[in-house]
Amino acid sequence: MYTKTTFLIIFAVLVFSVTNAQTTSTFENISIPAAGFVDDSGISGVFQSGNTALHNYYDNQFFYWDGWAISNITDNTTPGFNNQYSAIAGKGFNNSANYAVGYSFAGNYIRLDGAAKGGVVNGIYVTNSTYTYYSMKDGDAFAKKFGGENGNDPDYFKLVIKKFKNGQLSTDSVAFYLADYRFANNANDYIIKDWTYVDLKPLGNVDSLVFYLNSSDNGTFGMNTPAYFCIDQITTADMVSSVANLEQDAPFSISPNPATDLLNVQWNGTAPADLQVFDATGRLVARQQVAQGSNPVYCGAWNDGVYYMLVAGRGMRLVKQ
Amino acid sequence: MSVVLLLFVAFRLSAQQDTAHLLPSVTVSALSLRTTMPGERTERFDSTQLSTAQHQSLADLLSSQSGVYIKSYGLGSLATSSIRGGSASQTAILWNGLPIQSPMNGLSDLSLLPAIIADEVTMHYGSSGAQWGSGAVGGVLSIQNKMAQKGMGLRYNASTGSFGLQSHQAKMQWSNGRLSVVSKLFTSKAANDFSYISNPDLPAKKQTNAAFEQRGFLQEFYWVPSAKSQISVHVWRQFNHREIPPTTTQNKSLAQQTDHALRILLQAHRIYKKHVLQAKSAVFGETIDYQDEQIGVRALSGFKTYLLELEDKWQFHRGWQAQFGAQQTWYQASADGYNDTLQEVRSAVFGNLRYERNQFKIQLTARQEWQDGRAVPFMPGLGASYSIFKDLEVHAKLSRHYRLPTLNDRYWRPGGNLGLLPESGWGIEGGFRGLGYSLTAFHRLIDNWILWSVAEGQVYWSANNITAVRSRGVEQRFTYGKSWKSKHLRVITGYDWVRSTNEIALTRPKLAAGEQLIYTPVHRAFMSMDMGWKTTALLWTAQYTSSTKGINEGLPAILIHNARMSYGFQQRRWGGHCFFQVDNIFDVSYRVIERRPMPGRGYRLGAGLRI
Numbered sequence: 001m002y003t004k005t006t007f008l009i010i011f012a013v014l015v016f017s018v019t020n021a022q023t024t025s026t027f028e029n030i031s032i033p034a035a036g037f038v039d040d041s042g043i044s045g046v047f048q049s050g051n052t053a054l055h056n057y058y059d060n061q062f063f064y065w066d067g068w069a070i071s072n073i074t075d076n077t078t079p080g081f082n083n084q085y086s087a088i089a090g091k092g093f094n095n096s097a098n099y100a101v102g103y104s105f106a107g108n109y110i111r112l113d114g115a116a117k118g119g120v121v122n123g124i125y126v127t128n129s130t131y132t133y134y135s136m137k138d139g140d141a142f143a144k145k146f147g148g149e150n151g152n153d154p155d156y157f158k159l160v161i162k163k164f165k166n167g168q169l170s171t172d173s174v175a176f177y178l179a180d181y182r183f184a185n186n187a188n189d190y191i192i193k194d195w196t197y198v199d200l201k202p203l204g205n206v207d208s209l210v211f212y213l214n215s216s217d218n219g220t221f222g223m224n225t226p227a228y229f230c231i232d233q234i235t236t237a238d239m240v241s242s243v244a245n246l247e248q249d250a251p252f253s254i255s256p257n258p259a260t261d262l263l264n265v266q267w268n269g270t271a272p273a274d275l276q277v278f279d280a281t282g283r284l285v286a287r288q289q290v291a292q293g294s295n296p297v298y299c300g301a302w303n304d305g306v307y308y309m310l311v312a313g314r315g316m317r318l319v320k321q
Numbered sequence: 322m323s324v325v326l327l328l329f330v331a332f333r334l335s336a337q338q339d340t341a342h343l344l345p346s347v348t349v350s351a352l353s354l355r356t357t358m359p360g361e362r363t364e365r366f367d368s369t370q371l372s373t374a375q376h377q378s379l380a381d382l383l384s385s386q387s388g389v390y391i392k393s394y395g396l397g398s399l400a401t402s403s404i405r406g407g408s409a410s411q412t413a414i415l416w417n418g419l420p421i422q423s424p425m426n427g428l429s430d431l432s433l434l435p436a437i438i439a440d441e442v443t444m445h446y447g448s449s450g451a452q453w454g455s456g457a458v459g460g461v462l463s464i465q466n467k468m469a470q471k472g473m474g475l476r477y478n479a480s481t482g483s484f485g486l487q488s489h490q491a492k493m494q495w496s497n498g499r500l501s502v503v504s505k506l507f508t509s510k511a512a513n514d515f516s517y518i519s520n521p522d523l524p525a526k527k528q529t530n531a532a533f534e535q536r537g538f539l540q541e542f543y544w545v546p547s548a549k550s551q552i553s554v555h556v557w558r559q560f561n562h563r564e565i566p567p568t569t570t571q572n573k574s575l576a577q578q579t580d581h582a583l584r585i586l587l588q589a590h591r592i593y594k595k596h597v598l599q600a601k602s603a604v605f606g607e608t609i610d611y612q613d614e615q616i617g618v619r620a621l622s623g624f625k626t627y628l629l630e631l632e633d634k635w636q637f638h639r640g641w642q643a644q645f646g647a648q649q650t651w652y653q654a655s656a657d658g659y660n661d662t663l664q665e666v667r668s669a670v671f672g673n674l675r676y677e678r679n680q681f682k683i684q685l686t687a688r689q690e691w692q693d694g695r696a697v698p699f700m701p702g703l704g705a706s707y708s709i710f711k712d713l714e715v716h717a718k719l720s721r722h723y724r725l726p727t728l729n730d731r732y733w734r735p736g737g738n739l740g741l742l743p744e745s746g747w748g749i750e751g752g753f754r755g756l757g758y759s760l761t762a763f764h765r766l767i768d769n770w771i772l773w774s775v776a777e778g779q780v781y782w783s784a785n786n787i788t789a790v791r792s793r794g795v796e797q798r799f800t801y802g803k804s805w806k807s808k809h810l811r812v813i814t815g816y817d818w819v820r821s822t823n824e825i826a827l828t829r830p831k832l833a834a835g836e837q838l839i840y841t842p843v844h845r846a847f848m849s850m851d852m853g854w855k856t857t858a859l860l861w862t863a864q865y866t867s868s869t870k871g872i873n874e875g876l877p878a879i880l881i882h883n884a885r886m887s888y889g890f891q892q893r894r895w896g897g898h899c900f901f902q903v904d905n906i907f908d909v910s911y912r913v914i915e916r917r918p919m920p921g922r923g924y925r926l927g928a929g930l931r932i
Binding site: 057059061062063064066078079080081082083104105106137138139140141144145148149150217218219220221222224 | 523576
């Protein structure tokens with residue numbers, strides 16, 4: 001049985017963690033050689049920045065890389081494969097130097113580490129690589145110019161972000177169109193050229209993020225559009241380790257998470273318990289009793305954002321969208 | 322009893338059958354002693370057909386007047402062949418009996434082989450790995466040169482045409498029967514800026530960055546020290562520069578490619594009482610300089626091939642003859658995709674036993690080859706033909722075939738796979754020919770088909786033996802020729818039905834089991850009609866290709882007509898001709914390779930002189 005003092009301590013920790021603990025992976029900590037990029041992370045197999053680890057594979061026999069590379073290349077005018085490490089924005093987000101380049105046809109992985117582990121990723125900035133941008137804009141020897149020969153083909157280049165949680169790949173995803181030519185009015189067709197924010201809170205708590213690329217330009221040998229994109233500024237909603245421990249073995253579960261109007265709290269305790277929900281500022285937004293089994297909680301009136309739910313002294317984050 | 326010595330193959334168009342020649346004097350082609358196998362279907366392009374194609378490439382000639390499917394990226398651009406549903410690297414290209422394909426990718430670009438080089442061109446259809454080695458899976462394209470006849474001759478042709486086309490060819494030859502010199506020079510270029518329709522609702526577009534220029538020479542020296550021996554040297558030098566046009570879904574291209582080729586062949590033969598011994602030594606070198614200023618790419622690659630071949634043909638009993646030989650090949654190649662300059666050694670021994678009696682011929686052929694010391698599966702072949710009566714012959718052939726993995730397949734970074742096995746399998750065919758008509762049915766299975774694919778657990782494309790391909794089909798030809806005093810008519814028609822299917826379902830590349838291979842038409846037909854009256858002639862050709870599947874989309878069926886009107890004249894010691902040619906008469910908008918437009922109607926005007 002938790003005492004009132006214990007509860008207050010837990011609450012204070014939670015409020016602190018929700019309101020103040022966020023880390024941004026900027027990749028500025030990664031040293032980049034004169035070539036302007038690093039595509040070999042060494043034996044660690046990851047580029048570590050903030051509370052994220054970006055997976056990298058480098059084949060020393062073939063000098064081939066896959067996954068993530070870190071770059072500070074500013075040449076955003078040269079098309080083609082030789083400029084594969086460049087972002088079309090010509091710099092990192094907010095004029096920073098470094099950014100990450102993703103290349104893979106099997107999925108790019110980012111693992112959440114430290115205080116971000118198992119938590120919410122607030123968002124990420126995304127843009128096209130220079131290679132892919134010009135390939136879609138002008139075509140190349142292998143991939144088509146978006147819009148096709150008559151400019152009316154409903155082409156698209158889509159980034160789909162999923163999560164791994166407890167070893168399971170989610171079916172939920174966040175999609176972002178890096179290029180979209182599906183509009184009836186061709187004047188609305190676009191290819192992303194600037195750093196653009198993608199909100200990842202709808203994914204809820206994650207252990208790892210996985211990025212997939214889809215294109216409308218596919219052939220027998222797979223996707224023709226170069227499988228590159230760039231990211232910067234991954235912001236994770238971190239928590240102190242004590243909170244992370246609180247989440248482990250919590251005797252209740254929340255579904256769906258993220259939720260829109262109604263969520264269900266599955267309480268596994270035999271005795272009724274007190275349920276409290278706090279927003280990011282520490283304000284109590286909901287309180288009710290839960291009994292063993294499924295307990296509906298109406299959340300339609302809450303603002304979108306990250307919340308923390310306490311039941312019998314154990315906590316869990318949830319996202320309202 | 323006098324010994325009848327059979328020597329050297331001569332291929333005859335009309336009967337399309339092999340015929341062993343007596344050796345009346347030393348009129349020797351540079352072809353191998355290996356005869357065309359009984360039961361094999363061949364098509365020969367004689368001097369008449371070649372003379373009308375002097376200004377063209379072999380790709381143009383084969384495309385318009387044979388059953389060979391030419392995958393052309395456009396005028397002056399890359400052109401490769403597909404025979405009986407095989408891939409481009411499954412056609413062996415022989416120059417005077419020696420393979421000239423690139424060891425790097427197994428290909429030879431037919432657009433870079435000008436027709437003027439050849440004195441005779443023969444297409445051998447079907448598997449003949451036991452005869453000609455690696456790559457002779459779908460068929461063999463054989464380019465031959467011949468010693469000039471006694472006397473002196475000079476020919477010069479020039480033509481100009483649509484899209485900035487200009488070409489010149491000259492051939493000079495001299496022979497006193499003991500010495501012979503043949504020189505051939507050629508040059509051609511075109512802006513290739515044709516207009517094409519990409520969409521009926523949009524105005525026509527003009528092709529850009531598509532110019533090409535080609536020039537070169539073939540120099541031959543023949544020396545006949547005695548009636549029983551001959552030595553010859555052949556030097557073929559060629560330069561080719563071409564711009565690589567954008568696809569129809571690409572705004573612009575600045576890519577260009579420069580190719581240099583130097584091929585030197587030295588050969589000698591001597592006739593003994595019951596033997597003919599032939600030796601060949603050759604050096605073939607090619608370089609490719611690919612540049613694309615737009616994307617900051619320059620890729621240099623090249624290879625050298627050193628070849629030694631020794632053959633002997635032995636007439637050991639009446640009706641029986643044996644042939645055996647050995648070939649040693651050294652390859653050197655370099656490319657950005659290799660770790661270093663590569664070397665590969667191939668060794669082969671081969672032979673055949675042939676029996677001919679009356680109207681019956683049978684030949685057993687075998688070959689054993691080693692690639693870098695690793696043995697390739699033993700390659701046997703058996704062919705037979707029988708003339709039931711004068712104008713009806715039945716024939717059949719069974720042969721094993723193989724294609725060795727190329728240097729790119731083995732060493733390219735990433736994805737080269739040193740563990741690759743050769744593609745191999747069996748082919749069987751049979752048919753009959755008579756009264757100008759021939760029908761051949763064939764079936765071929767190729768195991769260990771090499772495809773670049775993504776293997777389980779890999780993150781890059783690599784070469785793998787991952788599937789099998791089954792090809793089967795029926796080929797029909799009808800030839801009719803007649804002359805009436807000052808008139809002549811010759812018609813050659815053909816229809817091929819070919820199913821060439823992938824046998825194992827794959828995910829990447831995405832190929833279903835039973836699916837027709839990409840760029841492999843099921844139906845193909847052609848017609849060539851040559852009509853003449855006195856010195857005026859009209860040649861009309863038409864080619865039909867059924868719809869094909871490309872990498873990204875399907876391509877509709879194509880029917881293209883071409884016509885050529887020529888007028889010739891002959892004075893006492895000199896003569897000449899002029900011609901007017903219309904290509905793609907009905908201005909059909911078409912593509913052979915997706916996103917690669919072909920020219921519409923084009924005209925060509927030319928003239929020639931001969932002394």
